[in-house]
Amino acid sequence: MPSQQPTENHLNPIIIVGAGHSGVAVAAGLRTRGWDGDILLLEAEKETPYERPPLSKELLKAGAPDESTVLRKEKFYQDKRIGRRAGLAVDAIDPAGRTVQLSDGSRLGYHRLVIATGSRARSLTVPGARLPGVQALRTRDDALELKLALVPGARVAIIGAGYIGLEVAAAASAKGCGVTVLEFQDRVMSRVTSEPVSRFFEQLHEQNGVRFVFGAAVTAIEGVDRAERVVTADGTSYPADVVLAGIGVVPNQELAADAGLLCQDGILVDGHGRTSVPDIYATGDVTRFTSTIDGTSQRLECIQNAMAQADQVAADITGQDAAETEIPWFWTVQHGVRLQTAGVRRADDEVIVRGAPADGKFSVVYLRDGCLAAVDTIAGLADFRPAKKLIAQKARIDPLLAADPGTPLTAAVFAAA
Amino acid sequence: MSNNKLTVIDREGSTHDLEWEPDQTLMEALRDNDLPVLASCGGTASCATCHVFLEKEVFDTLAERSEDELELLAEAEGYQECGSRLSCQLDFSQDLDGVTVTLAPEE
Ligand SMILES: Cc1cc2nc3c(=O)[nH]c(=O)nc-3n(C[C@H](O)[C@H](O)[C@H](O)COP(=O)(O)OP(=O)(O)OC[C@H]3O[C@@H](n4cnc5c(N)ncnc54)[C@H](O)[C@@H]3O)c2cc1C
Ligand code: FES
Numbered sequence: 001m002p003s004q005q006p007t008e009n010h011l012n013p014i015i016i017v018g019a020g021h022s023g024v025a026v027a028a029g030l031r032t033r034g035w036d037g038d039i040l041l042l043e044a045e046k047e048t049p050y051e052r053p054p055l056s057k058e059l060l061k062a063g064a065p066d067e068s069t070v071l072r073k074e075k076f077y078q079d080k081r082i083g084r085r086a087g088l089a090v091d092a093i094d095p096a097g098r099t100v101q102l103s104d105g106s107r108l109g110y111h112r113l114v115i116a117t118g119s120r121a122r123s124l125t126v127p128g129a130r131l132p133g134v135q136a137l138r139t140r141d142d143a144l145e146l147k148l149a150l151v152p153g154a155r156v157a158i159i160g161a162g163y164i165g166l167e168v169a170a171a172a173s174a175k176g177c178g179v180t181v182l183e184f185q186d187r188v189m190s191r192v193t194s195e196p197v198s199r200f201f202e203q204l205h206e207q208n209g210v211r212f213v214f215g216a217a218v219t220a221i222e223g224v225d226r227a228e229r230v231v232t233a234d235g236t237s238y239p240a241d242v243v244l245a246g247i248g249v250v251p252n253q254e255l256a257a258d259a260g261l262l263c264q265d266g267i268l269v270d271g272h273g274r275t276s277v278p279d280i281y282a283t284g285d286v287t288r289f290t291s292t293i294d295g296t297s298q299r300l301e302c303i304q305n306a307m308a309q310a311d312q313v314a315a316d317i318t319g320q321d322a323a324e325t326e327i328p329w330f331w332t333v334q335h336g337v338r339l340q341t342a343g344v345r346r347a348d349d350e351v352i353v354r355g356a357p358a359d360g361k362f363s364v365v366y367l368r369d370g371c372l373a374a375v376d377t378i379a380g381l382a383d384f385r386p387a388k389k390l391i392a393q394k395a396r397i398d399p400l401l402a403a404d405p406g407t408p409l410t411a412a413v414f415a416a417a
Numbered sequence: 418m419s420n421n422k423l424t425v426i427d428r429e430g431s432t433h434d435l436e437w438e439p440d441q442t443l444m445e446a447l448r449d450n451d452l453p454v455l456a457s458c459g460g461t462a463s464c465a466t467c468h469v470f471l472e473k474e475v476f477d478t479l480a481e482r483s484e485d486e487l488e489l490l491a492e493a494e495g496y497q498e499c500g501s502r503l504s505c506q507l508d509f510s511q512d513l514d515g516v517t518v519t520l521a522p523e524e
Binding site for chain 1: 441449457484488
């Protein structure tokens with residue numbers, strides 16, 4: 001592979017801020033693409049960079065080891081000459097001087113800067129939200145704290161029925177906790193999936209002892225020294241030993257915004273990960289960009305996007321072409337049942353259920369203007385790969401054939417008119 | 418345990434000789450040696466971007482594929498009933514010393 005080697009400023013490293021999924025993938029991708037110059041990963045957390053998906057899944061299980069799943073083994077960084085400084089945050093960027101300022105006061109010059117600071121859990125703002133016993137789940141420390149609190153008999157109140165809240169609900173009920181999920185909307189995962197899928201997962205959780213309260217607006221958390229109950233707008237209070245807030249994430253964009261990079265609920269980037277300031281890139285959860293599929297402005301919070309944008313950045317820095325971007329996709333596992341989604345559903349898509357939810361295994365197909373836009377697969381992956389391909393092709397789908405689980409999705413495509 | 422030797426045929430048909438370390442899955446050995454394996458799910462049998470072909474004699478010695486693995490592979494380009502595996506589902510084993518794996522086409 002031909003590759004552009006460092007020329008000007010070659011004494012300075014490529015600095016990557018944030019060693020999460022995306023930052024580490026940029027570092028690895030630069031080496032794979034032949035970049036020979038110095039690479040420095042700066043990370044606020046102390047430990048070896050790790051995977052987040054297991055934090056709400058495997059790690060919480062009874063008997064599961066506390067060790068996190070690392071993204072790459074320590075040896076990898078040495079072998080690939082990827083420098084790391086852990087436990088140091090970047091406090092400021094000076095684009096004119098091409099330097100970053102670290103939390104220990106030191107300054108480092110960069111050749112290219114990559115902002116991969118991810119997102120953080122949105123905080124609850126109601127009175128009592130800071131009481132001990134109230135927490136979110138984003139980091140390994142959060143997960144270990146939660147794991148300790150999930151003891152048999154503990155009363156767990158989960159605020160928000162998104163995928164993290166529900167994965168925790170599943171783990172907590174499996175451990176013998178009494179779990180109540182308080183959700184403002186009228187169904188679970190309403191932002192990411194359709195009603196049939198929501199209803200299926202609600203039933204699954206209820207069969208496992210989880211209680212749902214919909215239309216619940218949390219107004220306060222009360223307790224003397226620590227959280228004892230969650231209060232909702234209708235005056236009901238729910239006793240709780242543990243309160244988990246799973247109410248979405250916000251991008252860690254302040255560093256960029258302060259340095260004058262254009263941000264709008266996410267750092268704005270183009271299809272190469274370039275920000276509004278030359279030689280500064282951004283990638284992963286922290287970005288907002290225009291979808292190549294339907295032209296909408298979006299912020300995606302998933303591994304697929306963290307990896308795809310990392311490749312775009314590594315490709316642009318080395319003057320190469322990025323790999324073709326996968327269709328956005330996502331997975332969650334609750335009570336051992338996997339929901340895997342390809343594409344980004346919209347609320348006004350036509351919804352076609354493929355198979356019978358009562359069988360415990362089905363898919364839901366989403367059509368937009370007659371074309372395949374997204375698919376949810378539940379407890380089976382047979383439709384997943386065909387769906388990714390057909391979504392990329394914007395294939396026109398026959399709704400009647402798509403509703404028949406016996407017909408492969410590829411055979412439900414209308415022949416070109 | 419000592420490393421395994423591993424021969425990889427990439428998507429252009431070129432051959433690479435690698436060391437497969439005992440604490441790596443096959444996917445990790447490929448990915449960490451700069452072969453173009455995206456592995457976007459981190460090895461949880463979700464993405465199928467780590468699809469490889471094994472020789473039938475080697476394939477036959479391995480444990481059965483899980484249902485998730487099978488469903489993801491069955492729809493893959495070039496699927497081989499007696500050769501396709503998700504490399505993230507293959508742990509190191511000394512029995513696999515010296516094997517040749519071929520990267521499946523990208524989709
Ligand atoms: C519990 C949980 C479960 C999830 N499950 C799934 C799943 O099943 N499937 C899926 O696709 N996605 C899942 N996600 C989402 C996925 O983890 C994110 O999309 C992904 O981590 C984004 O990668 P990133 O590199 O952009 O950000 P992150 O992984 O958040 O990494 C950003 C890093 O930057 C560091 N940082 C921030 N600011 C600074 C600073 N100023 N200086 C230095 N360092 C800084 C942070 O400490 C952090 O380590 C899950 C997320 C969570 C929290
Ligand atoms: S790495 Fe995703 S399926 Fe193997």
